[in-house]
Amino acid sequence: MNAQQEFQFVGSRSIRPDGLDKVTGRARYGADLNMQGQIYGHIVRSPHAHALITHIDCSEALAMQGVLAVMTGADLPEPGNRVLGSGEGAIALRDLSPMVMSQGKVLFHSQPVAAVAATTPELAARAAAAVTVTYETLPVVTDMHQALTDGAPILHDDRFPDGQPKEPTNLAAHITAQVGEPDVAFEGADVVVERTYSVPMCHQGYIEPQACVARMDGAGQVDVWCCTQGHFTVRGYTAAVTGIDEGNIRVTPSEIGGGFGGKTTVYLEPVAIILSKKSGRPVKMVMDRGDVFRSTGPAPGAETRVKLGATRAGKLVAAEVDCLLDSGAYNGNPAGIPAFLATACYKLTDARSTGRSVYTNRPKIHAYRAPSMPQATLAFELVINELAAAIDMDPIEFRLLNAVEEGDITMMGSRYNRIGLRECLEAARDHPHYQSALETGTGRGVAAGYWINAGLQSSATLNVTGDGHVAVLTGSPDIGGSRASMALMAAEVLGIPLERIHPQVVATDAVGHCDVTGGSRTTLATGQAVIQAAEQLVAELCRRAATDWQVEPESVTWSGGAAHHEDKSMDFEALARRAGSMGGPLTVSSSLTSASAAPAFGVHLCDAEVDKETGRTTVTRYTAIQDAGKAIHPDYVEGQMQGGAVQGIGWALNEEYLYDDQGVLQNPGFLDYRIPVASDLPRIDTVIVEVANPLHPFGVRGVGEVPIVPPMAAVAQAVFNAANIRVMDLPLNPPKLAKALMSSETS
C-alpha cells in the first residue's frame, strides 16, 4: 500500500449518488422508457445455422392490421470494406452489420433476417411468424477443430487471413509474437512442462437483456434511448449500419443492467431506427433472454497449449503458447490477445506465442471482461503451478522469482512502468488465507493474472449553479459505481462537500465524445477528464477572485474550497453566487485521449472441496488480491474484484455453450446455462494493493477486467489438488469430475 498522495475525499466509501434510485426501483433501464405513440419491433430469426436466403416474403405480415413496417437486410447498405474505429477497437462493418441483420446468407442459428413493427408486442410476434423466408441450407460446423479440417463447410469464401487469395479456409486470423530464441532457450531448462487446456464458449450473462426505443422524425433526426456501455459507440455503429449521418443521431443512455463487454456494440438499435423511419412511429425493442444467449456475442471458447521450461533454481527460461479461439460466424478479433499478452506476468526473454481464431456457425464472439485473456491464462498459470511443483518450490515463491517489474520488456516490445505484481504476490503469500492450514479433503489453488487496460477518449463538463452546486457531466455509462468515483475526484480537486456534486451520464449531444465503458478505463480516463475540468474550474475561480481583489492571478491559491490571497479569501459558494457579475456562468469542459493507461495484476487464492460421489465442487474459501493503483471508491473496487472472481468461478465450474449437431444452442436460458448463485459461494475476501500508476494524476489503474483472469486457473488447481485428478477441459462440472474420479479410482 504505497499510494503517495494524501486525499480528503478519494478513497472514502461514500454512498453512490445513483443508489437511492436503484434500491427504490426508480432507476430507469433500457426497457423502462416508453415514447408517446410507440409501437413494438420484433425480429425474425433464422431457424438454420448455415443457409443461403433465397427469398423473403413479408407481404402477409404487412397486410395484418396493426403491422406498420417490415424490414430486411436489403434495407441496410452493403458493408463493403469499411472499417470503424481504429487500433484495438477497430471493427469491420462486414463483421458488425450481419449481427444486426444478415444480407443473403445466415451463418448462425437465430441470426436476424427480417423485422416487423406493430402496435402491440403480441401482434409484432405474430407478424414476425408470418414472414416467409426461403432458405437453401448448408452443412453446419460448430466445432473449431472440425472447422479447420479438410472438407469442412466454409463460412466465408471471400476471406483470406494471409492476404493470399488461395483456397479459403475457416481460419480467421493467425498472429505470432516472438522474443529471443525459445527453441534454443528450452535446451537450458532442467524441467519442461507442456499441457493443453480448453475452455468453453460462455456468455457475459448480464441480467438485463438488450433494449431500446428509437424514433426518427420527419426531418430525419433520430433519437435513441438504450442500455449500452457506450452511447457514442452506439451512435457511430448505428450510423454505419444504417447509412444515416452520425450527426443526425442522438443517443441517450439508460441505466445499464450489466454488460461486461457484451454491450459495447449494437444489435437492436439500427433495426428500431429503420422500422421507425418506415412507420413514422417510435419503435421499442426488447430482446428475449433466449435470443440474448443465441444471438449476441459470447466469449470465445479456446484451446491453449503452453510449454514452459525452468531451471531447478526456479528461473523460467522459455515459453511457447499456442491458443486456438472460436471466433464464431464473423471476425471478433480474439487472436492478438494471447499472442501478445499470454506471457505478460513473467520475465521471459525467450518466448513464442501464437493466437489463431476460427470461423464456426455460432454467433460472432464479443468482448467479455479482459477478452481472451482468461482462456490463455488458465493453461499458462496451471503449467506455472506444475513447474513449481516439479522443482518442489512454493508456487508463489516461484512466481516471485519470475514476476515482471518496472523496466521489463513485454512481448509487444513496450517497457513496463511501475507495476504491482510483486506486491500482489507478497500480499497473497502473507495473507491469512495462504498461511492457513488446509482443511481435510480440500485443495488450494493459486493463480496470477494480467490485463493491459485501456485509455482511449473521454470528456467531462462541469456546470456550476448559482448556489454553488456542480453538475459533473460525462458520457461514460456507469455500470459499477463510476458516478460515485467521478464525484469523489471532482470533490477532491474543488474541495467542496460531496453533497454539492451531482454526477450524471448524459446524451451524445450534451458532452464531448466518450469511448465505451470498457477496457477498465472509465475511472481512469473519464476520471482524468473530470480532474482536468475541475482543475480548469479552479483556475477560473482563482482568476475571478484575483480580478475582484485586483491582484495577480498567480498570487491566488485554492484550498479548502476557497480562493486565498494573503488574508483574503472567497469561497466556492460566493464565487458561484456572483458568477454573473464576475465573468458569466461557470462552465468548463475537458476532453482527452488518455495516455495514462497502465497494466494491472491480480493474484487469486482458492480453496475447494470435491464431493467424491457426485463430482460437485464447493469453493470453501476465496481471496482476490489486486493492484488498483489508487482505489478511488474502495467498495466498488472490491465489487469488481468479487464479481470478476465469481464470473471466473462460474466459467471454471459450470458455464458452457452447448450446441447440437445442427448448430442450435441447447441451453439458452438461466435454468440450463447456470451462473453462480449466492448459495454456491463463500465470501470473496479482497485485498486492494495500491501501487500508484505514475501516469495518472491520482494514481488510478483500471480495475474492472483483471479479476476474471486468474480465477479459472486458481479454481481448477484447487479442484485438481482436492481430488487428486487433472482434467484438461473446463468446465469442471459434476458429471465430468465424477467420471474423472471414477477412472482415477479404477486406474
Add this chain to the structure above:
Amino acid sequence: MSTPLNRMPVQATVNGEPRVFLANPGQVLAEVLRDELELTGTKIGCNTGDCGACSVLLNGRLVCSCLVLAAEAEGQSVQTVEGVAEGGVLHPVQQKLLEHGGLQCGVCTPGVVIAAKALLDTNPDPTEEQVRYWLAGNLCRCTGYDKIVRAVLDAAGELRGGSAS
C-alpha cells in the same frame, strides 16, 4: 387480424393502494405492473422464473411476477420494490445495500430488496447460509453476492435493534 380486445379488469391492492387495471388473460403480472401501472422497478431478466429480477410479494409471499398471471392478482395484495420504503424512509435492507455497496449495475437490486425483505419478515435472525439459500433465486452477475449478503445480515441486525452482525 385485429389486436385482441378481450382485456379484463383486475382489482388489486398494489403497494397499499387500491388499483384497477386491464389485462389480457394470458398476460403475466410483471408485464402489467410495468406497462399498465408504470411500476418499472420490477425488472424482467428472463421471463421464465430463473433470475428473480421480477420478484414481488403476493399477499406477503415471495413470487416471480413473470410466473404469475395478472388475473391471479384479483383481490390480492401486491408489493413491489416501489412500496418497500415507507414514507420516504428506506427499509434497512435498502439502506444497508447502499452502505455496503451491495449493488453495481443495480438491475437485480429490486428483486434482491423484495426477497431479502421477505426473508427478514419471517426470519429476523438468519444465518449467512440461510441468507445465501434464500437469495439463491436472485441472480446477480456483478457483485459475486458478497456485499449483498453482508448487507442483508447487517439489515437483520438493525431490524432486531442490535448492532451489525
